[in-house]
Amino acid sequence: MKxxxxxxxxxxxxxxxxxxxxxxxxxxxxxDSIHHNNVEYVITGFGYFGKGNERSYANxxxxxxxxxxxxxxLKYGLHWKEADLGLRGRxxxxxxxxxxxxxxxxxxxxxxxxxxxxxxxxxxF
Numbered sequence: 001m002k003x004x005x006x007x008x009x010x011x012x013x014x015x016x017x018x019x020x021x022x023x024x025x026x027x028x029x030x031x032d033s034i035h036h037n038n039v040e041y042v043i044t045g046f047g048y049f050g051k052g053n054e055r056s057y058a059n060x061x062x063x064x065x066x067x068x069x070x071x072x073x074l075k076y077g078l079h080w081k082e083a084d085l086g087l088r089g090r091x092x093x094x095x096x097x098x099x100x101x102x103x104x105x106x107x108x109x110x111x112x113x114x115x116x117x118x119x120x121x122x123x124x125f
Contacts, residue, residue, distance in 0.1 A: 002109065004055075005036060006116035015056045015113060019043045020097075028076050030099035033061060041111065042099065044092060056113040059092045064103040069094060073105045 007015070020030040021044050030042040041058035048054050067073060071094030074082065079095045082088045092106035 002112050004112040004114060007113050009115055012054070012056065012113065012115040015043055016046060019046055019056070021045050024095075024097055025076060028097050030061075030097050030104065033099055033104070034058065036113075040104075042097070042104070042106070044110070054115055057110055058113060059106045059110045060108040061097075061099075061104040062107050064096065064105055067105040067107070069105065069107055 015034065018030075018032040018034070020032075020042055023029045023031055024042075024044070033040050033042050035041070039060050040062070042061050043056055043058050045057040046054065047057065064073060071088055073094060073096035075096050079088070083090045088094055092110070093108070095106045097104050097106070
């Protein structure tokens with residue numbers, strides 16, 4: 001089960017503007033990242049399940065220089081080629097992307113953010 005966090009309307013709206021699923025596939029780029037509970041995330045998708053039930057999906061990332069995972073960091077095409085061959089999971093873990101001049105690697109389990117009212121701020125940068 002994915003971890004789920006609530007964010008306020010303003011933050012959720014900002015998150016919708018930095019969803020990077022398309023730019024990751026097209027260019028290997030994330031538009032921006034977010035930080036929550038001292039973890040950096042890239043927004044990789046959105047789901048709409050009716051009014052008041054929207055979710056943002058995010059995957060944790062680390063800078064390539066600090067990555068200590070078992071998988072070799074690979075760009076989008078090579079990552080999915082190895083996944084198709086059964087050499088890695090069909091997930092973002094181990095994928096190498098660029099974000100604002102930095103090289104990041106996806107690590108760990110994806111999380112969900114949902115829109116809630118009167119929730120504290122999440123830092124975006």
